[in-house]
Structures are given as structure tokens and as C-alpha cells.
Amino acid sequence: MPGNRAVTYMGPGHVEVQTIDYPELVLKDGPGVNPLNVGRKCEHGVILKVVSTNICGSDQHMVRGRTTAPPGLVLGHEITGEVIEVGRDVEFVKKGDLVSVPFNIACGRCRNCKEGNTHICLNVNPDRPGSAYGYVDMGGWVGGQAEYVMVPYADFQVLKFPDKDQAMEKILDLTMLSDIFPTGFHGAVSAGVKPGSTVYVAGAGPVGLAAAHSAQLLGAAVVIVGDLNAERLAQARSFGCEMVDLTKHDSLPEQIEQILGVPEVDCAVDCVGFEAHGHGPEHREAPATVLNSLMEVTRAGGRMGIPGLYVTGDPGAVDEDAKQGTLKLRIGLGWAKAISFVTGQTPVMRYHRQLMMAILNEKAHIAKAVNATVISLDEAPQGYKDFDRGVARKFVIDPHGLIRR
The missing domain is CATH 3.90.180.10 (Medium-chain alcohol dehydrogenases, catalytic domain)
Incomplete structure (x- = not known):
């Protein structure tokens, strides 16, 4: 043996x-x-x-x-x-x-x-x-x-x-x-990507890149990828994505508006998860940042796919709530805009x-x-x-x- x-x-x-x-x-x-x-x-x-x-x-x-x-x-x-x-x-x-x-x-x-x-x-x-x-x-x-x-x-x-x-x-x-390919694809499908969609993908790690490629396969008109890592953003650009460098500016809607002419997208995908950081040059860990920013930039009636991992136990979290997976979400904003989302394993x-x-x-x-x-x-x-x-x-x-x- x-x-x-x-x-x-x-x-x-x-x-x-x-x-x-x-x-x-x-x-x-x-x-x-x-x-x-x-x-x-x-x-x-x-x-x-x-x-x-x-x-x-x-x-x-x-x-x-x-x-x-x-x-x-x-x-x-x-x-x-x-x-x-x-x-x-x-x-x-x-x-x-x-x-x-x-x-x-x-x-x-x-x-x-x-x-x-x-x-x-x-x-x-x-x-x-x-x-x-x-x-x-x-x-x-x-x-x-x-x-x-x-x-x-x-x-x-x-x-x-x-x-x-x-x-x-x-x-x-x-x-x-x-x-990662099914996971990225599931994120895009859950977000409602279809021909002609504008899509924002949070995170240019492998799952984010897979979600971006999947959105292209599903016929998206524009795929924007945001990250804090310039090398990973360059990888997203290599196959035709627009990119947002989140270290340079803390207003995601303004950066999306510079690309699309409007500060919102049809569909958004969270490929970051619970170790998310805030935006801007002084960014630090803020685990609800991605979820809240996606609710902000997704159009009313739009959808979010959330293949990014969230856990119920994180000993290294920034506060006691986050150690149990309890995050401060702007659910009121999501409710007001009638945004639907799908999360969990793929x-x-x-x-x-x-x-x-x-x-x-x-x-x-x-x-x-x-x-x-x-x-x-x-x-x-x-x-x-x-x-x-x-x-x-x-x-x-x-x-x-x-x-x-």
C-alpha cells in the first residue's frame, strides 16, 4: 500500500x-x-x-x-x-x-x-x-x-x-x-447577470476573477472589478474587465459613475467575504464594508450574489460581534431599494x-x-x-x- x-x-x-x-x-x-x-x-x-x-x-x-x-x-x-x-x-x-x-x-x-x-x-x-x-x-x-x-x-x-x-x-x-468556476458562476447567476447587464464584482482574487469571467460568459455588457491589490486588478483587466482601485478613493459610486456614466450597476457580486477592508488609502478591516457598499451601488430592484465566505466563528475579528459573524448591515437601505440576494455555499x-x-x-x-x-x-x-x-x-x-x- x-x-x-x-x-x-x-x-x-x-x-x-x-x-x-x-x-x-x-x-x-x-x-x-x-x-x-x-x-x-x-x-x-x-x-x-x-x-x-x-x-x-x-x-x-x-x-x-x-x-x-x-x-x-x-x-x-x-x-x-x-x-x-x-x-x-x-x-x-x-x-x-x-x-x-x-x-x-x-x-x-x-x-x-x-x-x-x-x-x-x-x-x-x-x-x-x-x-x-x-x-x-x-x-x-x-x-x-x-x-x-x-x-x-x-x-x-x-x-x-x-x-x-x-x-x-x-x-x-x-x-x-x-x-471556483461554479462558485463564480453561481455568484453571477444569483446576481441576475444576463445579456447587456452592468456588473460590479467585489474582489479580484480567484473567485472574483471567476465571477467576472462568468459574467462575461452570461453576456454582461460591462464587468467592473474592484480590489485593493493592483496586481490582481491587472489580472482582471487582462481579460477585458474594467477596474476600480479601492485604495485611491473611498467613494465606490463615484468610481462606477466614471466608468458607466451612472453611479450604479444592475448586478453585484461579493467575492471577498468576512475579512473585507474598507476603501481609501487608510483602509483597515471592516467586515461589513463589501455588503453595505454593494447595497449602495446596486440599482433599485437589483440583485446581489454573495459567494464570499462568512463564518460563525472568527477569533481574529475586529470586535466581539464580528467574532460570531454578526455584522452591521444597512438592511434598511437594502429593503428600501428592494434588493434581493443569495448567499451560502455554491x-x-x-x-x-x-x-x-x-x-x-x-x-x-x-x-x-x-x-x-x-x-x-x-x-x-x-x-x-x-x-x-x-x-x-x-x-x-x-x-x-x-x-x-
Whole structure:
């Protein structure tokens, strides 16, 4: 039996590659595993040899110490891999299949899954609806920034690529199907983007760039991306977005008016989340800034998509309310303007097949939009450091050296 090396959270600002147990078709005890999940048999699952697994901004929140994640947690919820073992109850997934794994873990049996709400499955996380690999308070399913990983409910969840050779040629695009491409697309769809829309995307990290690319795919007339990071804004400009440098001016409506002639947009997407900063040259952390500014610049009757992460426990928050996820929102403004919004995890399975087809047929080029950059498993700790300082890259970990660079 081979070993299994994995990227492990060791404490705030510290990740390292460790040797962990080779996966089995059972959820064993370990860091972050809910006691009610220990010993859970997964004959409906598969073991994957990981082909690619990406560093996500959500991982970075944990690594910064901004969640209650325990030391020893194996990271990684963006997984693409080859099936090397199938459970007794798996019928349609076969050894040798190359598959994308939605970051949401979903049983396919509960009411929410049957209604297509796989992001809030009722059966995989004893703490609350919804689960994910390698993430705090998500039930304890082992993360996939590793050489091998177990994926439960395989027949329901995984997306098989129709041709392995073609998939490996486009693997840097297809690896984004596990999370950020569907997440950005969900943000744009939730915001009501359609042909001719004007769109503001808050945040030029990988999810923000994915949302901007998605808005273009949906036919937006103008996509404006705002951020405090000049390098990431340049990446947004590289594929045709307008940009707003939020360090230079604290009035977002005025900056939008300079671009559109009016100080508002049809649709807005929050791709920042709970570590948001205020605007202007003296900006500092202000977690409700993005939500409130989006309500300000979204037209009356407009919509907001909020794929940006908000948590119920943040030990590093700026005040006691924010430590519990309680933010000071201008809900009165949102009510007066009749703005609707959608938040929560993205139901990846709602979108990943159609986005796969867009990639395979040259309609979507998400790897270029997010500047996909391949690194080895041993380079992952440095990748986290580089990502934390704001480089305009989406790091793709290649545990077995299978990706052509």
C-alpha cells in the first residue's frame, strides 16, 4: 500500500506536508472529525489518486487563524483525480475514470439533495447542513491536498470527464470545476447577470476573477472589478474587465459613475467575504464594508450574489460581534431599494457539467482568467505564503507530477 503525503494546517500561519494514513472507505477519527461521524462506513465511495488539487481563499482564512480550525487538519476541497478503488456499493463509477469532485459533500438521498440543494445536504455533517473536504466545522471529511483521498457517495457526486486524454490537455481549466468556476458562476447567476447587464464584482482574487469571467460568459455588457491589490486588478483587466482601485478613493459610486456614466450597476457580486477592508488609502478591516457598499451601488430592484465566505466563528475579528459573524448591515437601505440576494455555499453540481462542456468546447478559458499556476506538493507551504501576500495566481498542486507544465 502506498504512503499518503498531505498538506496539513499546524496553526496560524503554518502549514506543512506530512505523511498521513492512506485513505480507506471509512471515516476515521482525527482532527476536526465530528464524533458522530467517526466510523462511518463509505462503501458508496471511491479512492482517488489526486491529479490536481487547488489552494483556495477559503483555505487561506483557516491558515491565517481566522477560524476555529484545529491543528492537524488536512486541507483541500478542490479535487480532481483518477479512480483507483471503488466501494462495494458503487455501480457507475469505474477504476480508471478521471473525475472532478464537487467541494460540497452530498448524499443524494435527503430532501435538500433531491431538490438540487447539494450545498446544504442534511446527512453528511452532524453540526449543520452542508459539508466539505478538509474544512472547519464541516464534519471532518479528510481534505484532498494530498496524494490520495476518499470521496463518498461517488455515483451521485463525481463528474466523469468523457475523454481522459482530452481532459489532461485541459486539466488546468477542468481543475477549477470543483469549486471556483461554479462558485463564480453561481455568484453571477444569483446576481441576475444576463445579456447587456452592468456588473460590479467585489474582489479580484480567484473567485472574483471567476465571477467576472462568468459574467462575461452570461453576456454582461460591462464587468467592473474592484480590489485593493493592483496586481490582481491587472489580472482582471487582462481579460477585458474594467477596474476600480479601492485604495485611491473611498467613494465606490463615484468610481462606477466614471466608468458607466451612472453611479450604479444592475448586478453585484461579493467575492471577498468576512475579512473585507474598507476603501481609501487608510483602509483597515471592516467586515461589513463589501455588503453595505454593494447595497449602495446596486440599482433599485437589483440583485446581489454573495459567494464570499462568512463564518460563525472568527477569533481574529475586529470586535466581539464580528467574532460570531454578526455584522452591521444597512438592511434598511437594502429593503428600501428592494434588493434581493443569495448567499451560502455554491451547489456545485447545479453547474459543473455545463461548465465542463463550455471548457471542452473552447467557450470558457477559466485557467487563463485566474492565472492558474502549477506547483508541487512540497511547494504548497510556499504557495500559501505567496497567496497570502496577494499574488495574482491560482495555485494548482500537482501531487504526482502528472500535469504538463
